Amino acid sequence: MLTLIGILLFVFLLMMSVAIHEFGHLLTAKAFGMKATEYFIGFGTKIWSFRRGETEYGLKAIPAGGYVKIVGMSDLETVSEADAPRAFYRFSAPRRLIVLSAGSVSHMLIGFVLFVIVLCGFGTSALSTSLDNVAACIPAAGSTAPCGPADPPSPARAAGLQAGDRILDVDGKPVHKWEDATRAIRAHGPGPLPITVQRGEQTLTLTPELVSRTRPDLDHPQRNVQVGVLGVEPQEHKVHAGPIAGAHRSITLIGETLKASVSALWHIPQKIPNLISSLDGGQRDKQGLVGVVGAARISGETFSTHHATFSDRISSVLLNIAGLNIFIGLFNALPLLPLDGGHMAVVGYESSRRRLYRRIGRADPGRVDMTKLLPMAYGFLILVIGLTVLLVAADLVNPVTIS
Secondary structure (H helix, E strand, O other): OHHHHHHHHHHHHHHHHHHHHHHHHHHHHHHHOOOEEEEEEEEEEEEEEEEEOOEEEEEEEEEEEEEEEEOOOOOOOOOOOOOHHHOHHHOOHHHHHHHHHHHHHHHHHHHHHHHHHHHHHHOEEEEEEEEEEEOOOOOOOOOOOOOOOOOOOOHHHHHOOOOOOEEEEEOOEEOOOHHHHHHHHHHHOOEEOOEEEEEOOEEEEEOOEEEEEEEEOOOOOOOEEEEEEOOEEEEEEEEOOOHHHHHHHHHHHHHHHHHHHHHHHHOHHHHHHHHHHHOOOOOOOOOOOOOHHHHHHHHHHHHOOOOOOHHHHHHHHHHHHHHHHHHHHHHHOOOOOOOHHHHHHHHHHHHHHHHHHHHOOOOOOOOOOHHHOHHHHHHHHHHHHHHHHHHHHHHHHOOOOOO
């Protein structure tokens, strides 16, 4: 039941994102005086609508996006004489670019707002300097077997460290956050290491004998290194950012998500063979491509995680939606028709060409003949539809799971 709730919440928030995207186009178009006759969420058969002023608002049967119909936005459209002064193409290039970019900007704003809500309202989990668990032993290199009676105790247990101890310093250097302790322990390697802890009213200095194990490098996870190991786990606690810190961190998260999105887009061709092989029972790459169906499934699984609190479940879905909005905003801004970015590229080209012709004393060459660009637009659309179908098939036949 919780899985279904998570999926429905994801779908609802995604459709709300679509609605806000289209509302961005509608709001800016109306602000500039363009005539917008339709605002619909979904495609296909109309299931509900109402009219306010010159615009009809409503829902359609296929929840696969939405649209705003602005008079004069398509070259294939016949514009009446009465509507011609308010047709999209009659407005200046900067205003048309604002209307076209409003969708992608809306996605970025949604991502920003959701990040702020999570960081400030729900809070994020952080590792404290207090110990949650002291390992019974340290498994031998490459072993996954549980601790047995013959295994020596972990360095932490042998030295007398206990759950609840708060680490104050490591080798005489103050510890302000868990990462400080982790890096100091790992860098020390095997051998005795003085660690000062707070235990109730007592301050104790213990000297565990660290052991050496192979672990992923903290700064370069793809590389393994030999590090010192103590055998402890930290406690987690919630950190709620203030409005200014939350906004600053949200901007940073948007930058990180954009960087990851660019990398994901660049590596799409490399990921397709794995999707195809997964349809025939091959192992699905957990770091590979995931479609909307897969993202909804992951959100559902996350929402049904039993050890997570209700606020953690909600914040996890919100973070998924925030990241997806950033990706959609970037994808929609690509200079390829029929995406908004493609239309922006055409407007930018027309404007640059017009200024160039004016400088050399030639007449305005007019608008770009969009019919010449249709084959390219159809080709890109076919690729997108093909990839979407492949993703849906892979997400249904061999889905990525969080388990």
